[in-house]
Structures are given as C-alpha cells and as structure tokens.
Amino acid sequence: MPDEVNPQEIIGFLKPRIGARFRTWLKICSHCGICADTCHYYIANGNDPKMIPSYKVRFLVDLIKKKGKVDKEYLEKVYHTVYHECNMCRRCTLYCPFGIDIALMISLLRSLLFSQGLAPDGLVRAIENYKKFGNQMAVTEEDWVDTIEWCEEEMAEELVGLKIPIDKKGAKIMYTVNAREPMFYPQDIMEVAKIFHVAGEDWTVPRKEGWDDTNLAMFCGDIKTAKYIVQNTFKRAEELQVKQIAITE
Amino acid sequence: MGYTPKQEVIHSVELFHDYIRDGRIRLREKIKEPTTVQDPCNVVRSGGLADKNRRLAEFLSEDFRPMKYQGNYNFCCGGGGGAMPMGGEMRKYRLKCGKIKAEQIRETGAKIVFVPCHNCIDQIRDLSKEYDLGIKAIHFKEAITELMEIPPEMIPEED
Numbered sequence: 001m002p003d004e005v006n007p008q009e010i011i012g013f014l015k016p017r018i019g020a021r022f023r024t025w026l027k028i029c030s031h032c033g034i035c036a037d038t039c040h041y042y043i044a045n046g047n048d049p050k051m052i053p054s055y056k057v058r059f060l061v062d063l064i065k066k067k068g069k070v071d072k073e074y075l076e077k078v079y080h081t082v083y084h085e086c087n088m089c090r091r092c093t094l095y096c097p098f099g100i101d102i103a104l105m106i107s108l109l110r111s112l113l114f115s116q117g118l119a120p121d122g123l124v125r126a127i128e129n130y131k132k133f134g135n136q137m138a139v140t141e142e143d144w145v146d147t148i149e150w151c152e153e154e155m156a157e158e159l160v161g162l163k164i165p166i167d168k169k170g171a172k173i174m175y176t177v178n179a180r181e182p183m184f185y186p187q188d189i190m191e192v193a194k195i196f197h198v199a200g201e202d203w204t205v206p207r208k209e210g211w212d213d214t215n216l217a218m219f220c221g222d223i224k225t226a227k228y229i230v231q232n233t234f235k236r237a238e239e240l241q242v243k244q245i246a247i248t249e
Numbered sequence: 250m251g252y253t254p255k256q257e258v259i260h261s262v263e264l265f266h267d268y269i270r271d272g273r274i275r276l277r278e279k280i281k282e283p284t285t286v287q288d289p290c291n292v293v294r295s296g297g298l299a300d301k302n303r304r305l306a307e308f309l310s311e312d313f314r315p316m317k318y319q320g321n322y323n324f325c326c327g328g329g330g331g332a333m334p335m336g337g338e339m340r341k342y343r344l345k346c347g348k349i350k351a352e353q354i355r356e357t358g359a360k361i362v363f364v365p366c367h368n369c370i371d372q373i374r375d376l377s378k379e380y381d382l383g384i385k386a387i388h389f390k391e392a393i394t395e396l397m398e399i400p401p402e403m404i405p406e407e408d
Contacts, residue, residue, distance in 0.1 A: 040324050040349040084342045087332055089290040089325030103330075122336040136334070159403045173264075174256075178367045185367075191390040195265065198397055199273040214367075219331030237256045249261045249365040249388045 003072055005116065010068030013115050017108060018060070025100045026061055029054050035092035035102065041085050053092040056081050057105040063112075079118055082109045088219075111221030119220040126216040127225050134209020134232055136216055137179040145207060147182040151189045155197075162197045164189070167240060168204035174242040175203050176213035176233060181248065188248065203246070210236035213247040260292055262365045265389055266301040269308045275398040276308070284310040285359035287350075287373060287386075288323035289366035306363050309392050314357040326350045328372025344379050347372060351380035362386045 035053040036042050042051040049055065059078045063070065088103035096102075113119060126136040133139060139147075145166065152164040165171065175196075181188045196203050205211055210232035217225035237245050268274040286306035293299045299320035307313045318324060327347030332339045350373065354362055364370040364386045373386040 040327060041346045044346045044348045083331075083335065084339065086330065087290070087325045087327060087346075088330035090294055091290075091322070091325060094294065094321060106330075120331065120335040120338060122334045122338070123331055126334055157405065159399065160405055161403065173259075180367055188388065188390060191388075191394045192261070194394050195268070195274065195390065195397070198399060198403065199268045201264075216331055216334055219334075231252075234252070234254055234256065237254075242256060244257045244259050246259050246261060246264055249367070249390060 005068075005070055005072055005075060007068035007070075009116070010063060010070070010112065013112055014060075014063060014068070014108075017111070018064070022060070022105065022108070025098070025105065026057075028098050029100055032097070034095055034097065038092045038095040040087075040089075040091075051085055053086070053102040054100070056086055057102055057109070059109055060105055075113060075116060075118055078109055079113055082106045082113070083120060107221060109221075110219070111223060114221040119222070123216050123220040127220070127222055130212075130217060130225055130229055134229075135179040135212035136214050137183045137212075139179055139182050139212075141208065144182055144211065147186055148189065148205060151186055151193060155190050155193050159194060159197055162193060164193050165204045167207045170241050171204035172202040172242065173204070173244045173246045174237050174240055175205050175246045175248075176211050177205075177248045178214050179212040192248070204240060204242065206236035206240060208236060210234075260296060260298060260365075262292060262298050262302050262305055262389065265393060266305040266308070269305070269393075274393065276396045277398050278396060279311045280309055280361060280392060280396070281311050282360040283312045283314050283358055284361040284363060285314050285316055285354060285357040286319075286363040287316075287326060287366070287369050288320055289364070289369045290325050290329050292365055293323065294321050302365065305389060309363070309389070309396060310361075314359050316353045316357055318353070324349050324353060326369045326372045326376070328368050328375075333368045333371050343372060344375065347376045348380065351376045351382060354382055354384060355380070360384055361392075363389055363392065365389050 031054055039053050045051050086106050088106050090103045092102050093099055129136050129138040148164050156162045215226050215229050217229060286302060288302055293302055327343045327350060332343045362373060362384050364373055370386050377384050
C-alpha cells in the first residue's frame with residue numbers, strides 16, 4: 001500500500017456504505033459490555049478490555065470523526081484488530097440486547113482496508129487463484145476432472161455401479177466442494193460419492209468453474225471477486241438445470 | 250434488487266441428516282466411544298442448522314455429549330473468518346483464542362469430535378495437538394461411510 005493515506009478516499013469509501021443500519025448500531029450501542037464475555041478472544045486473553053467486541057469497531061466512528069485523516073500506522077492498527085482479534089463469528093450479536101452486528105462492521109472495515117491495498121497475503125493469493133482458475137487452490141479444469149474420475153474408479157471397486165456424474169443435466173443436486181478436497185482430501189469426495197450412491201441420490205458435479213464453494217474473497221472485503229465466485233456457481237446450476245446446490249461439510 | 254437465485258442452497262449436514270431420518274441410509278451400528286459435535290458458525294449460527302447438526306451427531310453415537318454452549322450459542326473454533334487460510338501470520342492468535350474451544354471439548358470427555366467444516370476441522374486438529382486433547386476430529390462423511398449398511402446388490406463379488 002502507498003505510504004500516504006488519502007482522506008478523501010477513506011471517506012468516499014465509507015460514506016455511501018455506512019447507511020441507516022450502521023449509524024443506528026453505532027448510536028444505540030450503550031457499551032454495556034455484555035458482548036465482552038461472549039467473545040473467545042476476550043476470554044482467552046485474560047479479559048483484555050481491548051478485545052471487547054463493541055470496542056473493536058470504534059474505528060468506524062473514529063474514522064468519520066477524523067474525516068479520514070489518518071496515517072498508514074493507524075490503518076495497520078485497524079488491520080491488527082479486524083484480522084487478528086476477530087473471526088466474525090457473530091456470537092456477540094446473539095447476546096447483544098440490540099442485536100448489533102459487530103461482524104458486519106468488522107467486515108466493512110476489512111473492505112475499507114482492501115480498498116487501500118491492505119489485506120492478508122494468504123487471502124490475496126487465494127483471490128488471484130479464484131480469478132485465474134475459479135477456485136482458491138489453483139486447480140485446473142483438467143486436474144479437477146482427473147481427480148473426480150480417479151475417485152470414481154477407486155470407489156467403483158468398493159460399490160457396484162457407483163458413478164460421479166459430471167455435468168449431468170437436470171440432476172436434482174449439484175454438489176460443490178472445498179477446493180482443498182481435490183488438492184489434499186480426495187477421500188472426502190470418495191466418501192460423499194458413496195453416501196449419495198447408497199442413498200440413491202440424483203446428483204452431479206460441474207466440470208467448469210463454480211464447483212468450489214469457498215469464498216475467501218468475502219473474508220477480506222473484496223466484494224467484486226466474492227460476487228464473481230458466487231455467480232460462477234449459480235451459472236453452472238442454471239446451465240445444468242438442477243433444483244438444489246449442495247455444499248460440502 | 251440484484252440477482253434472485255433459482256436454486257435452493259443446502260448443506261451436507263441437512264442432506265445426511267435427512268437420509269438417515271428417512272431411512273435412505275441405514276446404520277449397521279453406532280460409534281461406541283463418547284462423541285461431541287462442533288457447531289461451525291456459518292453452518293449453525295448463520296446457516297440455521299443447529300438442530301440437524303446435533304441430531305445427526307446423535308444418530309451416529311451411542312454416547313453423545315454436547316458441549317457446554319451448544320447450537321447457536323457455541324463458540325467459534327478460532328479458525329473462522331479467513332483465519333485458517335491466512336497462514337503463518339494468524340497462527341499464534343488462533344491457537345491462543347482456540348483455548349476456549351479446546352476447553353469446551355475437553356470438558357465433554359469426548360474422544361471423537363464431529364466437525365462439519367473444513368476450516369474448523371483443521372483448527373480443531375491443531376488445537377488437539379497444542380492442548381493435548383487426545384481426540385479425533387472427523388467429518389460426518391467419514392463416520393457415515395464407516396457405519397452405513399451397504400445394500401447387498403452393491404457389494405462387489407469376490408473373485
């Protein structure tokens with residue numbers, strides 16, 4: 001990211017995104033502290049007040065108050081909080097008397113950081129893979145199909161008639177996996193094929209991109225890529241005219 | 250507003266639960282060792298599958314032991330929100346905050362933990378090493394394929 005931070009950019013990003021809902025949340029939070037004990041970061045860090053969920057989103061109010069006039073160091077502080085001190089699990093929201101969605105505000109801050117070129121390397125690498133290969137692990141179409149066919153062969157030795165139908169039009173279910181499965185855990189694909197076969201399910205997997213049901217772009221606020229990933233899946237589902245899209249464990 | 254999907258999106262937990270409930274999958278036996286189940290945030294709290302997740306674990310177990318906070322109220326494993334794929338930079342933070350999950354699991358006395366999420370399972374396996382839990386974390390798939398009845402016509406003939 002550049003050393004200089006442009007305040008207009010920060011405000012220009014936040015203003016249209018902080019609508020009535022965010023404003024209401026930030027206004028009605030009475031800092032009662034109920035969310036403190038709901039957070040695993042707070043408890044595991046010896047009840048560190050810096051880990052109280054409502055405190056973690058203080059940056060939103062602060063950035064607006066400062067009219068975006070912050071430096072790079074400030075944004076790095078935001079980064080540390082929104083990435084290293086929150087899993088966006090939404091447990092705090094469940095206990096909040098107002099139902100304030102802290103995770104959504106953390107997500108907005110992550111989006112803001114992304115717009116400033118600040119995002120975890122691990123997630124940025126995955127985003128490049130999604131854009132190039134349609135999945136987070138850079139599995140090519142050829143490798144994907146090879147893996148599926150290999151899984152089918154292996155399992156057909158155990159169960160008579162087992163098939164892993166690729167691109168079967170009109171199937172009831174289009175099954176999607178985590179890209180780590182063809183890469184590291186083909187066992188998962190074999191097991192689900194066995195279950196579907198015994199249950200007599202009418203299912204298929206798509207050949208082209210859209211079969212990876214993870215969305216790591218969403219976690220670092222890259223909304224454009226996140227949308228692209230989801231669109232691929234629905235595009236395949238429509239082409240194959242399936243009734244349901246099933247996602248892996 | 251935006252795009253309206255024409256297809257319903259369902260999760261494996263729901264499918265597997267319904268297969269067993271409806272008798273499409275029959276079980277030969279259940280797991281005898283004590284078990285518990287993780288409620289992944291995006292499957293349970295955000296995905297609404299608290300009941301089916303627990304019931305599926307119960308279908309497969311003789312001795313199911315829920316965690317102290319379960320279903321919608323369960324804790325995150327510490328690997329969510331992109332923490333796992335962030336790799337090395339996140340490792341120490343996620344192992345530290347995962348202490349809560351490790352304690353929850355230890356309290357149940359379970360030996361097998363069902364974990365219907367790739368993210369959670371990697372984190373819980375790391376936690377088991379870090380906090381010496383002595384547990385085995387598995388997906389539901391693994392248990393179902395081991396325990397289910399195979400219809401005779403699907404069993405290959407021996408040469």
